[in-house]
Amino acid sequence: xxxxxxxxxxxxxxxxxxxxxxxxxxxxxxxxxxxxxxxxxxxxxxxxxxxxxxxxxxxxxxxxxxxxxxx
Ligand SMILES: [Zn+2]
Numbered sequence: 001x002x003x004x005x006x007x008x009x010x011x012x013x014x015x016x017x018x019x020x021x022x023x024x025x026x027x028x029x030x031x032x033x034x035x036x037x038x039x040x041x042x043x044x045x046x047x048x049x050x051x052x053x054x055x056x057x058x059x060x061x062x063x064x065x066x067x068x069x070x071x
Contacts, residue, residue, distance in 0.1 A: 019051055 029036060029047050037053035037060075048054040 015051070019054065022054070 031042075031045050031047050033042060033044050034040065035042055035049040035053050036047050037057040038049065040049045040053075042049055048057060
């Protein structure tokens with residue numbers, strides 16, 4: 001069973017690393033201790049509580065940019 005757990009950890013770490021790399025490329029967002037999408041309390045360095053919030057936030061931002069009211 002430990003192999004299964006090890007593999008799960010690798011998958012989770014890979015996803016977290018990919019996600020952190022993605023959010024760190026985003027110059028406009030500053031971590032403020034809450035999720036930028038749902039306002040859930042977070043560790044101070046995080047921008048979103050999970051990838052769903054990040055994806056939804058990006059969709060919302062993209063929609064606002066398309067509508068001409070980014071920011
Ligand atoms: Zn959230």
